Amino acid sequence: MDPKPATYEPPPLIAPGHSFASVTDKIAAIVLSGRQPMGWFIGVTIGFAITMVLMGALTYLLIKGTGIWGINIPVGWGFAIINFVWWIGIGHAGTLISAILLLLKQGWRTSINRFAEAMTLFAVMCAGVFPLIHTGRPWLAAYWLFPYPSSMSIWPQFRSPLIWDVFAVSTYFTVSLLFWYVGLIPDLATLRDRAKRRSLQIIYGVFALGWRGSVKHWDRYEQAYLLLAGLATPLVLSVHTVVSFDFAIGIVPGWHTTIFPPYFVAGAIYDGFAMVLTLAIPLRWMYGLQDFITLRHLENMAKVTLVTGLIVGYGYLMEAFFGWYSANTYEGFMIWNRMTGPYWPMYWVLVFCNIITPQWLWFRRVRTTPGLLFCVAMVVNIGMWLERFVIVVTSLHRDFLPSAWGMYHGTIWDWATFIGTLGLFVTLFFLFIRVLPMISIFEMRTLVPEAKVQGAEGH
Amino acid sequence: MxxxxxxxxxxxxxxxxxxxxxxxxxxxxxxxxxxxxxxxxxxxxxxxxxxxxRRLSKIVLGGGLAGMLAGYGLQYWVHAVTYPINVAGKPPNSWPQFVPVTFELTILFSALAAVIGMIVLNGLPMPYHxxxxxxxxxxxxxxxxxxxxxxxxxxxxxxxxxxxxxxxxxxxxxxxxx
Incomplete structure (x- = not known):
């Protein structure tokens, strides 16, 4: 028998051989050297071109109005809300990584939190496009969304989940931005100190606020960061809960269900982690960051994706169960129509994407092969978009009376707007990695072996 | 000396x-x-x-309370004082429906207090030192x-x-x- 008990040592979060200086220089050089890999130019070019499609689609929308979209009675909610929910959901993984994993002391969040938070911001921006434009007349939307003393003396209706959504999403964006900026301050100081050009020193210097790394500042900084994490955690759970209220408060079959809040939150994190993987895998390859974003990071993210995917699968199962167990004609019809009605291919493709595909993640081989993992993540991204499509459209298109039944399809303008926001997202993301460190430099320093204070004397 | x-x-x-x-x-x-x-x-x-x-945690608590009062106060004032309209027979001060906005503003004000408080207590921005x-x-x-x-x-x-x-x-x- 082996006398030594077997102990499990997880692989290190940073490849061996790195020092404070090497970590700092490697990440800062991506921004300061001025050299970008070919992939950056290709990415930003494609992203910018597609953003122009968005601009075109929005311009035409403002000229013509929402008649250019596929929405009509009975399906009055179409791509705008589908895309909004999808984008907001993607944002949730960034906050989960930065806040919840911080509170749970998960060291592996360190190298992925910065770009995941950036992803959150850009995803929320893309999401924000849709509520803003969904009436086709955004300049009229202000008075029923924002409580301001208008000359008409009327006020928003605070009993409506749609106004809760306005507050939830704008708070979410603001807090995500604060969290991201606070995390950036010490790194901006690093860039200020490393930059050679005077103009860069001034720009980074202004945003670094004169940060000098005083331990007194660090002490308050850590308090603020921890408090922000504690605040962002309930916030992120509340945001998709409120988004689900947009549906659950209404009495439409398939929407009016108590499982929606947890099911939406799990779906958001599921999709968000898939998107983080979609971004992380090409990034670490393009910039040679395998030392910092290791296979252990990818594997952990894959595990979170698998777990949340199983929760989502449970949600689908419960929806079907409720349809039968409620003994309600309309609920039962809704779920049967979803599976076998005119939109049946969408439903079964979504089951394939969201329930069957992630089962590959049970295999360690798949979790640690970046190429396979990327494919699984892409399938999940598509599946989660389909999920929102199925929820929105199948519940609406069969109204309570057959005389009010209809069909819904996105028009070319619907697709142009949706794909356009993908371009906006890609463009913003590539600009971010060009001008700001995509990995938190100061937090990476804490992972270097010398970072720990050894055998302190004098206590 | x-x-x-x-x-x-x-x-x-x-x-x-x-x-x-x-x-x-x-x-x-x-x-x-x-x-x-x-x-x-x-x-x-x-x-x-x-x-x-340890002043920062007190500042954040203050921010949170201010946000809570502002959130509830705004909705109470809108629906019970200045612009009462009857929706589905609910009372003007229908507090359960005021919870989400109150919650969001509590978080918003606390987070702003945490960040602004940290920056101000640290004496930043201070370009020269x-x-x-x-x-x-x-x-x-x-x-x-x-x-x-x-x-x-x-x-x-x-x-x-x-x-x-x-x-x-x-x-x-x-x-x-x-």
């Missing part, structure tokens, strides 16, 4: 352990106006220089650790303090111009 011609004396170390030992020794030697600069947060060192400030006059200080944001004895310290003496810091295994000790 304060010295108006100097901001203080700065000692450079190449690892956190030496800085921590030096901070303890400086404290034991009777220095009180100390500051240290590190490339990442190290809790032990702020303890070692005797720094303790005397320590930036030391050329090697730019490494405080890379891989070096610094201990500063400020000239305002009653025990400060240009010569003696520099000699003292040199005994603490500092790589380099420099004067900081004000």
């Amino acid at each position: 304060a010295d108006p011609a100097l901001h203080g004396v700065l000692a450079e170390f190449d690892n956190p352990t030496s800085l921590l030992n030096a901070a303890h020794k400086a404290r034991e030697a009777g220095y009180r106006d100390l500051d240290a600069f590190t490339p990442y947060p190290i809790e032990e060192i702020s303890d070692a220089i005797g720094f303790h400030d 005397p320590v930036f006059n030391v050329p090697r200080f730019s490494n405080a944001s890379r891989d070096r650790f610094f201990l500063l004895v400020e000239a305002t310290d009653p025990k400060f003496d240009r010569k003696q303090t520099m000699d003292f810091l040199k005994t603490l295994q500092a790589r380099e000790v420099s004067e900081v111009e004000p």
Whole structure:
């Protein structure tokens, strides 16, 4: 028998051989050297071109109005809300990584939190496009969304989940931005100190606020960061809960269900982690960051994706169960129509994407092969978009009376707007990695072996 | 003995352990106006220089309470005072439906209080600070650790303090111009 008990040592979060200086220089050089890999130019070019499609689609929308979209009675909610929910959901993984994993002391969040938070911001921006434009007349939307003393003396209706959504999403964006900026301050100081050009020193210097790394500042900084994490955690759970209220408060079959809040939150994190993987895998390859974003990071993210995917699968199962167990004609019809009605291919493709595909993640081989993992993540991204499509459209298109039944399809303008926001997202993301460190430099320093204070004397 | 011609004396170390030992020794030697600069947060060192400030959590609590009152107050005022409309027979002050907005504004105000409070308590933004006059200080944001004895310290003496810091295994000790 082996006398030594077997102990499990997880692989290190940073490849061996790195020092404070090497970590700092490697990440800062991506921004300061001025050299970008070919992939950056290709990415930003494609992203910018597609953003122009968005601009075109929005311009035409403002000229013509929402008649250019596929929405009509009975399906009055179409791509705008589908895309909004999808984008907001993607944002949730960034906050989960930065806040919840911080509170749970998960060291592996360190190298992925910065770009995941950036992803959150850009995803929320893309999401924000849709509520803003969904009436086709955004300049009229202000008075029923924002409580301001208008000359008409009327006020928003605070009993409506749609106004809760306005507050939830704008708070979410603001807090995500604060969290991201606070995390950036010490790194901006690093860039200020490393930059050679005077103009860069001034720009980074202004945003670094004169940060000098005083331990007194660090002490308050850590308090603020921890408090922000504690605040962002309930916030992120509340945001998709409120988004689900947009549906659950209404009495439409398939929407009016108590499982929606947890099911939406799990779906958001599921999709968000898939998107983080979609971004992380090409990034670490393009910039040679395998030392910092290791296979252990990818594997952990894959595990979170698998777990949340199983929760989502449970949600689908419960929806079907409720349809039968409620003994309600309309609920039962809704779920049967979803599976076998005119939109049946969408439903079964979504089951394939969201329930069957992630089962590959049970295999360690798949979790640690970046190429396979990327494919699984892409399938999940598509599946989660389909999920929102199925929820929105199948519940609406069969109204309570057959005389009010209809069909819904996105028009070319619907697709142009949706794909356009993908371009906006890609463009913003590539600009971010060009001008700001995509990995938190100061937090990476804490992972270097010398970072720990050894055998302190004098206590 | 304060010295108006100097901001203080700065000692450079190449690892956190030496800085921590030096901070303890400086404290034991009777220095009180100390500051240290590190490339990442190290809790032990702020303890070692005797720094303790827990005001931020109270500021955040205040922000949260203000946000809660503002959120509920806004909705109460809109629906019960200035613009009461009957929706589905619900009372004007239908508090369960005011919970989400109240919650969101509580979080929003707390988060703003945390960030603004941290920046203001730290005395930022402060583009100029005397320590930036030391050329090697730019490494405080890379891989070096610094201990500063400020000239305002009653025990400060240009010569003696520099000699003292040199005994603490500092790589380099420099004067900081004000």
